[in-house]
Amino acid sequence: MSAVADIPAPRSGLFDQVLDKLLSGRGIWPAVPAIVVLVVVAVIPFAILLSLGFSDVEVARGAIVSQDFTLTHLAGALTDPLYWITFQRSLSLALTTTALCVLLGYPVAYMFVIGGKWTRRAILILTIAPLLTSGIVRTYAWLVILGGRGVVNATLMNLGLIDQPLRIMNTHWAVLIGMVQIHLPVMILPLIAVMARHDGGLLEASANLGASRLATLRTVILPLSAPGIGTGAALVFTLSYTTFVVPQLLGGGNYLNAATMVYEQVVFSLDWSKGSVSSLILMATCLIVLVGIALLTNLATRWTKGRAA
Amino acid sequence: MRAMRKSSLGDILGIGVILAVAVFSLLLLVAPSIIVLIISFDTRAFVSFPPEGFTLRWYAEVFEQGELVGAMWTSLKVGLMVTLLCVALGVPTALACVRGRFRGTTALSVFVLLPHMVPGIVLGVAVLFAGALVGVSPSIWLQAISIAVFVMAVMVRTVQSRLMRLDAALEEAATNLGATSFQALRTITFPLLLPAILAGAVFTFVEGFDNLSVAIFTHGFRDRPLPVELLALVQYTSTPLVAAVSGVQILLAVLALAVVARTIGLDGVNE
Numbered sequence: 001m002s003a004v005a006d007i008p009a010p011r012s013g014l015f016d017q018v019l020d021k022l023l024s025g026r027g028i029w030p031a032v033p034a035i036v037v038l039v040v041v042a043v044i045p046f047a048i049l050l051s052l053g054f055s056d057v058e059v060a061r062g063a064i065v066s067q068d069f070t071l072t073h074l075a076g077a078l079t080d081p082l083y084w085i086t087f088q089r090s091l092s093l094a095l096t097t098t099a100l101c102v103l104l105g106y107p108v109a110y111m112f113v114i115g116g117k118w119t120r121r122a123i124l125i126l127t128i129a130p131l132l133t134s135g136i137v138r139t140y141a142w143l144v145i146l147g148g149r150g151v152v153n154a155t156l157m158n159l160g161l162i163d164q165p166l167r168i169m170n171t172h173w174a175v176l177i178g179m180v181q182i183h184l185p186v187m188i189l190p191l192i193a194v195m196a197r198h199d200g201g202l203l204e205a206s207a208n209l210g211a212s213r214l215a216t217l218r219t220v221i222l223p224l225s226a227p228g229i230g231t232g233a234a235l236v237f238t239l240s241y242t243t244f245v246v247p248q249l250l251g252g253g254n255y256l257n258a259a260t261m262v263y264e265q266v267v268f269s270l271d272w273s274k275g276s277v278s279s280l281i282l283m284a285t286c287l288i289v290l291v292g293i294a295l296l297t298n299l300a301t302r303w304t305k306g307r308a309a
Numbered sequence: 310m311r312a313m314r315k316s317s318l319g320d321i322l323g324i325g326v327i328l329a330v331a332v333f334s335l336l337l338l339v340a341p342s343i344i345v346l347i348i349s350f351d352t353r354a355f356v357s358f359p360p361e362g363f364t365l366r367w368y369a370e371v372f373e374q375g376e377l378v379g380a381m382w383t384s385l386k387v388g389l390m391v392t393l394l395c396v397a398l399g400v401p402t403a404l405a406c407v408r409g410r411f412r413g414t415t416a417l418s419v420f421v422l423l424p425h426m427v428p429g430i431v432l433g434v435a436v437l438f439a440g441a442l443v444g445v446s447p448s449i450w451l452q453a454i455s456i457a458v459f460v461m462a463v464m465v466r467t468v469q470s471r472l473m474r475l476d477a478a479l480e481e482a483a484t485n486l487g488a489t490s491f492q493a494l495r496t497i498t499f500p501l502l503l504p505a506i507l508a509g510a511v512f513t514f515v516e517g518f519d520n521l522s523v524a525i526f527t528h529g530f531r532d533r534p535l536p537v538e539l540l541a542l543v544q545y546t547s548t549p550l551v552a553a554v555s556g557v558q559i560l561l562a563v564l565a566l567a568v569v570a571r572t573i574g575l576d577g578v579n580e
Contacts (some may be wrong), residue, residue, distance in 0.1 A: 016491050023490040026410040030401030031417055034461065037398060041458045042424040042432065045439035049431070052438060107331035125566065126338050132562035133342060134519045136539045137555040141341030143543070144348055144356050144552070151344055151358040181337055188334075212320040217327075242428035245521060249543055259430055259522075266434055266526065276438070279431045286428060 053276035073277045082256075083278075087285060090258040093172075094241035095289075097179040101187040101236045102229060104180065109191035109228070113221065114213075123192075127185045135182060139249045142178045143169065146250070170252030178246045183239055187232035194228030195221065223304030230297030234290050241286055258282045342559055349552035356549055367553035377554065380538035383449060384518045387534055390453035391460065391517030392510050398457070399464030400506060404494075406465070407472040418469065425462035429522030432459055437526040448529040453517065455527045460516045464509035471505035472498075507572045511565055 023030065056068045077083045112123045130138060145151040146168040153165040168174050211219065240246075244259035251257070256264075262282060266275040344358065352362035371377055399421075406418045424432060436455045437447065445451060475498065483493035521536040528534050535554075543551050 016489065020489040020491040023404075023494060026408060028405055028409060028411050028413075028417070031405035031409075031421075034398040034402040034421065035417075037394075037454070038421065038424060038458060038461075041436060041454055042427075045432075045435035046427070048439045048442060049435040104330060104334040104337070107327045108334050110327055111331040123335065126335050128569075129562055129566055130338055130342065132515055132565045134536060134539065134555070134558050135521065136536055136543060137345065137551075137558050138341055140539075140543050140551050140555060141345045144344055144358065145341060147356065149355070149357040154358050181341065184334060184338060212317065214320045214323040217324075238426075238428060242430055242522070244430070245540065248540070259428075262430055262434060263525070266437065272438060275434055279434045283428060283431050 049276050049279060052272055053280045056273075073273045077274070077277045077281060083261075083281070086256050086261050087258055087281065089256075090241055091285065091289070093175065093179065093257065094237050096176060097183060097240040098187075098233050098237045100176075100180045101184050102233060105184055105187035105191060105232065106225075106229070108188050109195050109225070110217065110221065112192050113195045123188075127188045127192075130182075131185050135243070135245050136249070138182050139178055139245050142174065142181070142250055146174050146177070169250065170255070172251075172255075174250040175247055175255060178250045179240045179243075182246060183236045186235045186239060190231040190235065191225060191228040194231075195225050223300075226297055226300040226304060230293055230300075233297075234293050237289055237293065238286060241289070242282065258285075342555075345552050345555045346559060348549050349556040351549050351552075354548050356547055356552070367549045368556065370550055371553045371557065374550075376533075376538060377535075377542075380533055380535040383528075383532040384535040387449060387453050387456065387520075387524070388514040388516075388518035390449075391457045392514045394454065394457035395461050395464040395513040396506060396510060399461045399509065400468055400502070402461075403465045403468035403472055404498075407469055408477065418465070421465050422462045424458050425460065429459060429520070430526070433523040433526030436523075440527075446529075447527050449532050452524050452527040452529070452534065456517050456520045456523050457513070459520070459523050460513050463512050463516070464506075467509040467512075468502060468505045471502055475501055504572060508569065511569055515565060 053073055054069060054071065056070050056072070108123060108127070112120055115123070143150070147153070148165045148167075148169070150169075152168065153162075156162045157165065242259050244257070244263055247255050247257040247260050258278070259282070262275060262278045265271050265278055347360055348356055348358065349367055350363050350365070351357070351360035352364045352366070353360070402417070402421055406414050406421070409417075432455060436451065440446065440451055479497050479501075480490075480493045483497050484490060488496070519536055520534075521540065524534050525537055525540075528537055539551065539554060542554070
């Protein structure tokens, strides 16, 4: 018997012993359940979606009975003007939303950087609280504000500036306003995260060297926050490009965007092939823009680093 | 002492404009919620502003409406199921990613983040189609598991970033002193990870409670979750009833925020 045996072994049941074996090897084991679930619920479904978009499928009793590779669904979508109009509209709406979110969100993040403890706390609360509130609730608020008897119209009419309610609801503008307000927090948070990392000393140094506030913002803070703008833009773009709450509620019945189109094809027309192709185009275009945003961010970061060197 | 800044008129104007935009943005963030709260107490049966009187009638009606209460329960259950799944699957995954000594830890981290990069509606459609092919129809279970897969990245990332800043030597010391790996994990690492797990739990719960993009394709037709019910309600009613539901949700959000602020601090959210 070796000396080690004299040390009382930790008392543990079979369950503990099994867990211990799995953990002590520092192997992949703890991640296996998650991997299995991800493969079953994400990877395989996605592969099926992909195959449905590129095949003539006959589905009977819940199983595919025949499946031939074809590009007809994709070709059909690409030659359908409705698809072009819809995707173009969604893309431009999402890109405008993203740009406006940068313009409105950046000053908030700047205020966070230069602000004191209470300013910072207030900004965090005002930014996080809406994220915890339902998107539908926040969209509904715009119905209340922009509607025929809504806040804006009531105020303008009470002031005697107009005598007929303005038609704001069910227009492109209503959708844009809703999109920007709902996705603004998603832009502000990454900006703050990046900018807060470099606070204090750097600003102090810049000021000590005689730079004005604006010069400090332009030459120190802005270049450092490029990655934050990139992350925020990617998030806002993806969310606003693929949402259907805002267009559905604020755009009215005829305002079709990419997401509402997918929804109608899948839930109302029950057209699997069209639904698959639209989902795939939605994802592909989203990916292309995201790669573009990443490249731009990379370029901006390198350019500012080159200038600093 | 601070050095003199070179402040010109342009400088002051520039900063002034920036701060004005910031204040405008912050007002824009809260104004809609505040207006909805005000509307929810209005005595009139149609939505209009400013309100004419004060009543709690719409709140009472929310709780009298069977569908709404049912939808709230469904969403509550889904939120809890999503949270449990994300804790059970995500925390061990984060451990493997950070503390694992096998090839492909990076690949694993990327793999786990992927479903969150796919737009929610694409994942929802994919799960719906795949389920239909193998004979699994939409249900509360399908909804919960697909949302969990969608947001697990949040849990993994939060726990991962906390774990990376923990000293691995703490655990090693424990095992050298005779603790088993599991005991070290349970008594040393796990308590230190708890704030990160809580933060992840709050966000995965909110996502499970309030997800529309995945849920609209995967929810069971007998148990509609709150977002789906609300979407229909907003489209087809014009009473302040929805404002009252919103009021309840805003209250829940404030509660969640308080929990976050108490447990991990507001800054912890942004890690």
